[in-house]
Amino acid sequence: MTQAPPPRPLSVTAAGPLTGSVTVPGDKSISHRALMFAALAVGESRIEGLLEGEDVLATAAAMRAMGADIRRGDDGIWGVHGVGVGGLLQPAVALDMGNSGTSTRLLMGLVASHPITATFVGDASLSKRPMARVIEPLARMGADVTAAPGDRLPLTMRGLCPAVAIDYTLPVASAQVKSAVLLAGLNTPGITRVREPIPTRDHSERMLRGFGAALDVEETPDGRIISLHGEAALRAQDIVVPGDPSSAAFWMVAASIVPGSDVTVRSVLMNPTRTGIITALRMMGASIEAVGERDVGGETVADLRVRHAPLSAIEVPPDLAPSMIDEYPVLFVAAAFARGTTVARGAHELRVKESDRIAAMAAALGLAGVSVVEHDDGLSIAGRDGDPLPGSGGARVASLLDHRIAMSMAVAGMHSARAVAIDDAAPIATSYPAFIDTARLLGAHMTWLNA
Numbered sequence: 001m002t003q004a005p006p007p008r009p010l011s012v013t014a015a016g017p018l019t020g021s022v023t024v025p026g027d028k029s030i031s032h033r034a035l036m037f038a039a040l041a042v043g044e045s046r047i048e049g050l051l052e053g054e055d056v057l058a059t060a061a062a063m064r065a066m067g068a069d070i071r072r073g074d075d076g077i078w079g080v081h082g083v084g085v086g087g088l089l090q091p092a093v094a095l096d097m098g099n100s101g102t103s104t105r106l107l108m109g110l111v112a113s114h115p116i117t118a119t120f121v122g123d124a125s126l127s128k129r130p131m132a133r134v135i136e137p138l139a140r141m142g143a144d145v146t147a148a149p150g151d152r153l154p155l156t157m158r159g160l161c162p163a164v165a166i167d168y169t170l171p172v173a174s175a176q177v178k179s180a181v182l183l184a185g186l187n188t189p190g191i192t193r194v195r196e197p198i199p200t201r202d203h204s205e206r207m208l209r210g211f212g213a214a215l216d217v218e219e220t221p222d223g224r225i226i227s228l229h230g231e232a233a234l235r236a237q238d239i240v241v242p243g244d245p246s247s248a249a250f251w252m253v254a255a256s257i258v259p260g261s262d263v264t265v266r267s268v269l270m271n272p273t274r275t276g277i278i279t280a281l282r283m284m285g286a287s288i289e290a291v292g293e294r295d296v297g298g299e300t301v302a303d304l305r306v307r308h309a310p311l312s313a314i315e316v317p318p319d320l321a322p323s324m325i326d327e328y329p330v331l332f333v334a335a336a337f338a339r340g341t342t343v344a345r346g347a348h349e350l351r352v353k354e355s356d357r358i359a360a361m362a363a364a365l366g367l368a369g370v371s372v373v374e375h376d377d378g379l380s381i382a383g384r385d386g387d388p389l390p391g392s393g394g395a396r397v398a399s400l401l402d403h404r405i406a407m408s409m410a411v412a413g414m415h416s417a418r419a420v421a422i423d424d425a426a427p428i429a430t431s432y433p434a435f436i437d438t439a440r441l442l443g444a445h446m447t448w449l450n451a
């Protein structure tokens, strides 16, 4: 197991309205895929706006270890010289995935159809997460996997080349599983097919097409069928990564709950497989205005102007879950300030993210003075009708190596009678290294505490 950095406790206190205009880092899902696909393409790709968080840097390091030439220019643009599909080299050392489930599962897909063996290791959080969901289809394609008990990391995968194309129906709505199978299909003769009863984020499909892969998507009454023609030749691309809606969500909720706030978040990805949080917050009465919609690298982006507004409790529609799966922790924070009791069910998957986000948020909000009922698949949260939270006082809420728990509770502290203290804010660096600087720029009060 790899070591997490030393804990960095953080205290957040209320500081009045948040105002200003900010940009968020590049989308995490697109950043991982940009590096992976560029590393498999022939020629030199350029990536602008790459998220330089720890998770994405783990993907970059792994692709380098398998032969790609990846460099960051002084202008912040990344250059990637790919090895070509089929050209990945045997890594000399274990691939350190840190905290990143996306790196792990997508890279397992790539290794599965190359004639190489790779060992994947990760931190304490990642080492608890289930890998059977990717091992199972990849083993059907011919990969051989030895994993720690419970199909967890550390695990070693021996790829098979040529692998066997499969027709796979996703048993769980997961873009990571879909992508792992499609990525394995890139170097596999024939057509690899994934059937997706419930749509999940479609960045792999869009980007693979952009890189020149032959990929068809059919919409049927039973869901989407994605067919990838294997032994693909990917051509280098210039990519601009749009702003991450999952990072923007923290400012959407912060501006909604802190009286007097008026915040604009620029250039946010508006792909409909990712905007469930905007739908849910608007249902609660949030004032979110999307302006200047435009195309960036084949995706729509917009600037989001968010002003404080009184929120009302809702029953969160379970069919929004795939399009806002990473935003539940911060939605729970919004619910804590709403009028009435918000019920969010049908989100079992939250139990197997970087932490068990249902239990983690029940405990954290409880410690900050919110009345919460935990269900097996979600939470019911009694909102405070705009009143500040009591706060956690001297007690520290546990972030459990989960960046989104840490950032969500930091947002909760922005409208709180006493401080909200977080035991460890270091995990924020996995997806949003500039989060605390940006919060301070908008007017938030954050102070580092002694460990």
Ligand code: S3P
Pocket (backbone or CB within 6 Å): 028, 029, 030, 102, 173, 174, 175, 176, 177, 179, 201, 325, 326, 349
């Ligand atoms: C991701 C898919 C989601 C999401 C994760 C990123 C991706 O996971 O939670 O943060 O980039 O494909 P699942 O596919 O497991 O739902």
